[in-house]
Amino acid sequence: MEQRPLGSSGPLVSALALGCMGMSEFYGPSDTEQSLHTLRLALDLGVTFLDTADMYGAGHNETLLGQFLKGHRDQVVLATKFGIVRDPGATERRIDNSPAYVAAACEASLRRLGVETIDLYYCHRRNHETPVEDMVGAMARLVEAGKVRYLGLSEVSPDTLRAAHAVHPIAAVQSEYSLWTRDPERGILEACRALGVAFVAYSPLGRGFLTGALDPAHLTPDDFRSRHPRFRDDALARNRELVEHLRAFAQAKEATPAQVALAWILARHPHAIALFGAKRPERLPENVAALSLILTPGDVAALDALFAPEAVSGARYPEANMAGIET
Structure with missing residues (x-):
């Protein structure tokens, strides 16, 4: 497994990270035994960087990881997040970055995870009612107390990153890419490179669509992708054409579309880590094999052109889910 640094002063982590969100929510029903099997196989394949958040399944995901970590804590780098507040079973949410909430959320996550220290603690979304200096100051106090090792931010602008980094070193920024x-x-991406901050790309497979194996027509009502603009109506038809082009590109490389999509991120940005999700173990060996796929600069440029932003149809989230995302 290729290793990449988690910021300029952080540990080395696997270049591919496993996002655990779907094991608890958003992609249909959860299956604890299947999820634990997936986590064990990921570790066997060298994926040592695990990602969760307190709002995934209203705490269920952290509790699930806590079960797994009982026998594997020293083998993984663990990331979780705070900031999105939801009642169990509700879709409505608010964003809280207040220092009091930062402290309380961390304590709750430590308890659910069953650990003494969180390796990487992210602000999941920004609420500008709390100055970034106050929020990061509260996060820094968690580091001082030994409850957190490194700090991260999610879906922030370069200005927010620079302001936060001036308060306390930021190890990673996570955004959809x-x-x-x-x-x-x-x-x-450039701000991260300049500051020595790792960039963690979540949904590198387009929530499964870029694999070419997902048929949005068969999504269940409890799958949140069924409400996403890119998976609906005319936008879906146009985006299917892009995936067919990706499939042809992958066939020429004797690879799968998923492997090409992951290899593109790793080839394009040496400071990036690709964070893919998996509920079941079947896709793990395929995704990890992306590390063996070598894309030339010409390949990267061809993929850049094929997936030019104006070629993609539909917003990446429903409007309500864009709250707290800085552009």
């Missing part, structure tokens, strides 16, 4: 979501190229 893939062939069909290129927003981070408008500044945050």
Whole structure:
């Protein structure tokens, strides 16, 4: 497994990270035994960087990881997040970055995870009612107390990153980034590179769509992708054409579309880590094999052109889910 640094002073982590959100919510029903099997196989394959958040399944996801970590804590780098507040079973949410909430949320996460220290603690979304200096100051106090090792931010602008980094070193920024979501190229990737901050690309497979194996017509009502603009109506038809082009590109490389999508991120940005999700173990060996796929600069340029931002149809989230995302 290729290793990449988690910021300029952080540990080395696997270049591919496993997002655990779908094991608890958003992609249909959860299955604890299947999820634990997936986590064990990921570790066997060298994926040592695990990602969760307190709002995934209203705490269920952290509790699930807590079960797994009982026998594997020293083998993984663990990331979780605070900031999105939801009642169990509700879709409505608010964003809280207040220092009091930062402290309380961390204590709750430590308890659910069953650990003494969180390796990487992210602000999940920004609420500008709390100055970034106050929020990061509260996060820094968690580091001083030994409850957190490194700090991260999610879906922030370059200005927010620079302001936060001036208060306390930021190890990583996590934002959605893939062939069909290129927003981070408008500044945050370069800001991360300049500051020595790792960039963690979530949904690198376009929530499964870039694999070519997902048929949105069969999504269940409890799958949140069924409400996403890119998976609906005319936008879906146009985006299917892009995936067919990706499939042809992958066939020429004797690879799968998923492997190409992951390899593109790793080839394009040496400071990036690709964070893919998996509920079941079947896709793990395929995704990890992306590390063996070598894309030339010409390949990267061809994929850049094929998935030019204007070629992708539909917003990446419903409007309500854009709250707290800085552009």
